[in-house]
Amino acid sequence: MTIxxxxxxxxxxxxxxxxxxxxxxxxxxxxxxxxxxxxxILVTHQHADHNNIADANPEAxxxxxxxxxxxHGIAIRGIQSFHDxxxxxxxxxxxIYVLKAEEMNICHLGDLGHVLTDHQIEDIGDVDILMIPVGxxxxxxxxxxxxxxxxxxxxxxxxxxxxxxxxxxxxxxxxKFVKELGLTPEKFEKYKINKKSLPAEETKLVMxxx
Numbered sequence: 572m573t574i575x576x577x578x579x580x581x582x583x584x585x586x587x588x589x590x591x592x593x594x595x596x597x598x599x600x601x602x603x604x605x606x607x608x609x610x611x612i613l614v615t616h617q618h619a620d621h622n623n624i625a626d627a628n629p630e631a632x633x634x635x636x637x638x639x640x641x642x643h644g645i646a647i648r649g650i651q652s653f654h655d656x657x658x659x660x661x662x663x664x665x666x667i668y669v670l671k672a673e674e675m676n677i678c679h680l681g682d683l684g685h686v687l688t689d690h691q692i693e694d695i696g697d698v699d700i701l702m703i704p705v706g707x708x709x710x711x712x713x714x715x716x717x718x719x720x721x722x723x724x725x726x727x728x729x730x731x732x733x734x735x736x737x738x739x740x741x742x743x744x745x746x747k748f749v750k751e752l753g754l755t756p757e758k759f760e761k762y763k764i765n766k767k768s769l770p771a772e773e774t775k776l777v778m779x780x781x
Contacts, residue, residue, distance in 0.1 A: 572673050574700075574762040576779040578602040579620055579740075580681060580732050582702060583609065586672035589643030593668070593679050593702075597623040601739035602781075607631075611642050615681025616654060616665045620740070637666050646671040650694045654709070655684040662709065667695065674766045675699045678723065682710045682732065687722050699769055701725035706733035706742030713748035720752070720774075727764070727775045728752070735781055745778065752776060 573585040580594040583605060592609040596602070600620050607627045614622045614635040624633055632642040637649035648669045654662035665681045678695055679702040687695070701723055704710035710732055711719060720728055730749075734742040749756060754776040762777055 572675065572764055574729070574764065575605075576729070576731065576781060577605045578735055578738060578781055580615065580679070580702070580704065581605060582679065582729075582731070584670070584672065584677065586645065588645045588672050591645065591670065591672070594620075594681070595623045595627075596620045599739070601737045602735070611645060611647070613647070613649075613668050613679070614666075615668065615679070616663065634668075635666075644672075648694070650691060652681070652687075652691060653684050654682050667691070669695055669698070675764070675769070678702065678725070680704060680719070683719070684710055686711075686715060686718055692722055695723060698723050698725040699766075700727045700729065700764070702729045702731050704732035705730040705745060705748035708740075708742050713743065713751045716748055717751045725774065726769045727777055728754075729762075729777050729779075749776070 575583040582593045584591040590609040591611040593613045594615055596604055598604055612631050612633045634640055637651045640647040650667040652665045652667050653659040654665045668679045670677045676698050677700045678698045703716050705713050705716040730745055734744045756776040756778040758778050
């Protein structure tokens with residue numbers, strides 16, 4: 572599987588089963604948006620920096636709500652959560668997605684705004700690769716992100732939704748999170764991973780150069 576990060580919460584997962592794009596954004600965000608060519612598109616919530624599906628292929632399989640789905644042999648589970656720590660009263664709902672492709676479990680937390688409940692942890696299950704927001708302001712911050720990582724115990728952590736060059740959003744950079752987590756990141760342009768190369772014991776921190 573090849574994982575590409577475009578900034579904010581937008582990832583492309585290119586697996587043997589097919590290509591999945593998560594949380595596409597438009598150029599108004601200040602970053603270069605991805606060209607939408609994927610068979611499956613996931614939207615975690617209806618904010619403009621996460622739901623740009625206007626240019627999607629009409630035949631694309633688009634998921635925007637919690638539930639159980641399958642497409643191109645990729646099993647996808649959407650789990651309801653909140654965009655804030657006040658049960659959605661400030662920023663609304665957020666969908667956590669868990670995907671199974673190439674025999675690996677990938678969890679994308681979207682714009683999660685709170686620590687997970689026991690029920691959510693159970694629904695998420697075992698996670699090989701976790702994509703987690705760390706920039707604060709609109710989501711959990713660095714400290715809370717580490718708490719959520721400890722709840723999930725993934726093999727690989729990929730931080731997202733933090734300040735990068737050009738981004739028109741008042742988020743923290745990744746430095747606080749990296750320090751709080753206490754791991755040295757491995758940095759990539761694109762990250763290639765398969766089941767056999769997953770870390771056996773210690774958690775690995777993966778970050779991207781964009």
